[in-house]
Amino acid sequence: MFRLLSMLSTILAFLTLIILTAGQNCESPQFKVTTYSTQDARLTTESAAQLEFTVKCKNGKQPSNLYADINGQIIPCAQSVSSPGKYYISGSAATPKQLARGRISVKLYDDDSYSALRKARADDAVKAVKPFGEVELICSGASYGPWLPSEFFAVIVFGAIWWIAYRERSKILV
Amino acid sequence: MFFERSVVFLAILSVALGQTDDEESFLFVTKQTINRFLVQNKEFTIKYGLYNSGPTTVYNIHLNDAHSFPADQYELLVGTLSAKWERLNAGTNLTHIVVLKPKQSGISNSTYAIVTYQKSEKNTDVQKTYSSEFGDVYIMTSREYDRRFSSHIIDWLLFTAMASPCIVFPFFLWFKSKSKYEALVTKEKSSKKAQ
Numbered sequence: 001m002f003r004l005l006s007m008l009s010t011i012l013a014f015l016t017l018i019i020l021t022a023g024q025n026c027e028s029p030q031f032k033v034t035t036y037s038t039q040d041a042r043l044t045t046e047s048a049a050q051l052e053f054t055v056k057c058k059n060g061k062q063p064s065n066l067y068a069d070i071n072g073q074i075i076p077c078a079q080s081v082s083s084p085g086k087y088y089i090s091g092s093a094a095t096p097k098q099l100a101r102g103r104i105s106v107k108l109y110d111d112d113s114y115s116a117l118r119k120a121r122a123d124d125a126v127k128a129v130k131p132f133g134e135v136e137l138i139c140s141g142a143s144y145g146p147w148l149p150s151e152f153f154a155v156i157v158f159g160a161i162w163w164i165a166y167r168e169r170s171k172i173l174v
Numbered sequence: 175m176f177f178e179r180s181v182v183f184l185a186i187l188s189v190a191l192g193q194t195d196d197e198e199s200f201l202f203v204t205k206q207t208i209n210r211f212l213v214q215n216k217e218f219t220i221k222y223g224l225y226n227s228g229p230t231t232v233y234n235i236h237l238n239d240a241h242s243f244p245a246d247q248y249e250l251l252v253g254t255l256s257a258k259w260e261r262l263n264a265g266t267n268l269t270h271i272v273v274l275k276p277k278q279s280g281i282s283n284s285t286y287a288i289v290t291y292q293k294s295e296k297n298t299d300v301q302k303t304y305s306s307e308f309g310d311v312y313i314m315t316s317r318e319y320d321r322r323f324s325s326h327i328i329d330w331l332l333f334t335a336m337a338s339p340c341i342v343f344p345f346f347l348w349f350k351s352k353s354k355y356e357a358l359v360t361k362e363k364s365s366k367k368a369q
Contacts, residue, residue, distance in 0.1 A: 036252040042323055046208045048219050048271045050252050065260040078257040078270055081236065088253060090271035091188065092208065092221055150327045153347065157334075161341060168348070 026057035026110065026132070033135050037099055041142035047099040051089040051106065051137050066113045066132065069107040074117065077108075091139075101141030107131040199228025199264060201235065203289045203305035212311050213319040214279040217251065222270040222287065225266065226262045232291045235259045237270065239287035239305075247282070248274040262291075279315040284308060 001002040037049040055063060068089045080086040089106060093099045109117060110132040120126045204223040212218055222239075226232055240255045253272035262268060278284070287305040292298060 015329070040216070043210060043213065043216060044208045044219055045210055046221075048208060048221065048273075050271045050273075075265075075266070075268060076259045076261060078237075078254075078259055078268075080254045081238075081256040081258050082254065086254070088257065088270070090253065090269050092269055092271065145323065146325050150330050152329045154333075165345075168352075170294050 003109050026055065026059070026061050026063045028058050029063070029133050030056045031133055031135050032052050032056070033137075035138045037137070037139040038142045039082055039140065041144050046092050046094050048090070048092040049099050049137055049139060051135060054085050054088055055087065058129075063110045063112075063132065067109045067110055069109070069131070074109065075115065099142070101139055104139065106135050106137055106139040108133045108135060142151075160166075198240075198293050199226055199230045199232050200233055201226055201238070201262070201283045201289065201291055201301075201303055203287065203303060205239070205287050205305040205307060207308055207311070211319065212276060212282075212313040214276050214313055214316050216275070216316065216319065218248070218276055218313075220272045222272070224259075224262060224268040224270070224289070226264055226266055227256045229264050230294070231261050231263050232293060233261050233295050235262060235289065235291040237287055237289050239272075242284045242287065243274055248276055248280055251275055264366045281310055281312050283310050284350065 018126070031053045032050060033053040035049070035051050038047045041047070055066070057063070062085055066087055067074050068077050069096055070089070070091060075089075078088040080088070089121050108131055109129075113132050117126060117129045120129055202225040204225075206221055206223075208219050208221055209217075222237060224235065224237070228342055236256070236258045238256045243250075243255060251273045253270065255272055257270055259268060284307060286307040288302065289305060290300045290302050
């Protein structure tokens, strides 16, 4: 009787351990990302960029919180209240150069890796923390409008026409 | 004597009770637009900044601004108007960007966003705060914006099409008479040579 009870309790303990650990972490997450960056630089004073992504985990769990590493600063990701499962990372840059055309890689951390990151003090330890995932921000670069205004071409074309006419006229008049 | 002492005592008591608790933080929220102009059917970018001033972390932050931008007047392109964050550490700040597209032109009024948060993880008392607002804004029609900023190529092509009769017709007359004159000159030369 006693042996049965102890066996049962060990099995129960083992099972609870499995359930507790299996449900917590998100295994091999997959990200679906949409990025946005300011297109028209004449319309805005600063450049803004945003990453919107959804996370899909192998075991169906959603990470409760995610933190993003932007330029060395770890900030929490915003989550949508109306549609759960969507995360947002936003940023703005005063000069368009900081959000120039290209790709910026953003590391993501979940609760466990974030606490590990906070505990790490030395630079090596900080680098050794394995991030939850990594997403890319694709900046298309803000445009300032066409390089040469259309008036420039209009002046060139009509000026050329005038010059040809003037040349012929001076040939006749002379 | 007794009166003075009691006044002093009351003063000390009021100062001691009136001081805000050092342990709590306060969240400041700014709401501003980074657009120079607001144009109908063009992107309207709003930046929310959340600043945690104070020594402690705030938790469970909810930002709700859906009432400022009703769906019939604005279309949501990027971001969400109701967002939440789990925590904001002391002394740090957050930015949230929302991009809308105004459907109508004219003067539009926008109010402040409502932000709720908890000052501590255990205490579930929700603190409500309001963001700053940028008040009345004028949304110009896309025609007004194009008049100043579009590339005008179509306008120039139309202008060329309208001006071309004035240029082509005299050119044609001149060219006809010039070719006739040159034909005459070469005829004369060849006849002179023959003589």
